[in-house]
Amino acid sequence: MNFITEATVKAVKHLYNTDIAAADINLQETRKEFEGQLTIITFPFTRFSKKSPEQTGTDIGAFLQNELAEVSGFNVIKGFLNISLADSYWVNQLYTEISSDKFAVSEPNGKKVMVEYSSPNTNKPLHLGHVRNNLLGFSVAEILGAAGYEVIKANLVNDRGIHICKSMLAWQKFGNGETPESSGMKGDHLVGKYYVIFDQEYKKQIEELRTAGQTEDDAKKNAPVIKEAQDMLLKWEAGDEAVIGLWKTMNKWVYTGFAETYRKMGVTFDKFYYESDTYLLGKDIIEEGLEKGVFFKKDDGSVWIDLTADGLDEKLVLRSDGTSVYITQDMGTAQLKYNDFHMDKSIYVVGNEQDYHFKVLFLILQKLGKAGADGLFHLSYGMVDLPSGKMKSREGTVVDADDLMAGMEDAAKQQALDIGKMEGFSETEKEHLYHTIGMGALKYFLLKVDPKKRILFNPQESIELQGHTGPFIQYTHARIKSVLNKAGFKGKGAEGNYTALEPAERDIIVLLTQFPEIIKNAAESYSPAIVANYVYELAKAYNKFYQDTPILKVDDENVKQFRLQLSAATAKVINKAMKLLGIEVPERM
């Protein structure tokens, strides 16, 4: 809508002899209850027009109508100048801009961005919280790609540490050689089972020690199983063959399980990092920081950074025994990633309980003057909680990712069978459709909400399939496809002479023209929710149009062709927008 703002600048210059910047013009969509599609707010102009807002609007409106062929009319209400653009303009937009192959396709901007997400621990299966993380990360990566970035999707796997030793130890003690094959369990679930068993055993031993008179803290330290697990970790670090062998075996089980979950979820990665490779990194950066005076050493040999001037605390970056802490490792990994890809931006998709950690990490890297430090961003999202409280893997109070996805498919199946429109589908088509709809519902449910907000998930009230949901949008797409197929509509139709648009038609075109801007906004704010809410508006507008406007049943061939073109363009944008959310749209449902 540049030409409107440009002409308005001209109008202000001509009428009031004042220079204003295009950015000073407040141009917005006209509210539905008024006539017009674009609105300019005239209050700010009254300062130099020295006239009432109404008169100012009228003056500018008249100028614009006179100046621009596209402007077919205007009205002024209070200080709002509502501009109507000619139907011919909107029809032309549909046939040229929107129907072009280049529509909403950004030129590569020459910039690289890494999106790190998922980042699972290999001691337990993925749960609902991970699902939000994965869907967010994948979608943000898609959106950045659509906005012109070269995107690297990275997964930093936390494959070592005390938590993995716990699973390993419990398996050794109580597993009796159980394997995914022998038990028929998915590998990650099998390993997760032993993580829970460890915790039960641990708790039992703590209880025993306490009844024997120890304090809770002592009991926690002295329980035999925790000592054994710590022992195992030391052996792992020393490269003990038996421990490493078990570790590799059990991790492999987990990876096979994860691969299956990722496939179902529809997320992918370009690059895997493993903490077993990176956990020793970062010590050279400690040296560097000491030399630069960013860090300081205390008498006991521990290394710190003082962030009190930045409103934070003093933070330990290296233990007195010279070993790394979490943040040391993360500094090293950041360096490693940058060396690998030299990306301009690096997005960490991690829950908001680590807000403080990333604030500190980024600040340190900036103070060290690290390349790429300015492009770091923590995409922080709220936890997914259950009505019963926080999810805890150890206690088994989690909504398992695999169970959840299977449950969604079941719900989709049940719904489809209730409606009873599955005839003409083969068995494999049916299965695929249930999966598409179930996942569509789940993904949309988690992505339509602003990432910052925490989600309260109630398993009893299953995720909706009607209303503001993924399936609603999928259904709209299927509907359009059905019409297009019946008409034998292929690609771009001949441009008709249709110039008397129905309001519903105009609304759709206006929405379609906004798509490129939506992608841009979503990319800048790393928010799939913007895309999700947009595509819902579009689907709603189309359904309204569909309900009371005949497409195939009109006699006038020009009108029919136009409506088919409009439908095809809508289907395309729905498809594309849903793809940015990682959601498939079916041809029929």
Add this chain to the structure above:
RNA sequence: GGUCCCAUAGCUCAGCUGGAUAGAGCAACAGAUUUCUAAUCUGUCGGUCUCAGGUUCGAAUCCUGAUGGGAUCACCA
């Protein structure tokens, strides 16, 4: 205690860098199918935008403070 995030209809959420009478979905109620897919559409009901100040022509939006909820402040990861 310090810091950060959140608070909008009974429930789940939109509301972009301040703009018109604060919008959707669900739930409840009433309607629409001889018509291209009714997983749809239309209507009714539902609000002191947590509270109190401030900024200004104008505040759900920006600022300050309070209240409520969550997170975090380990020589854990």
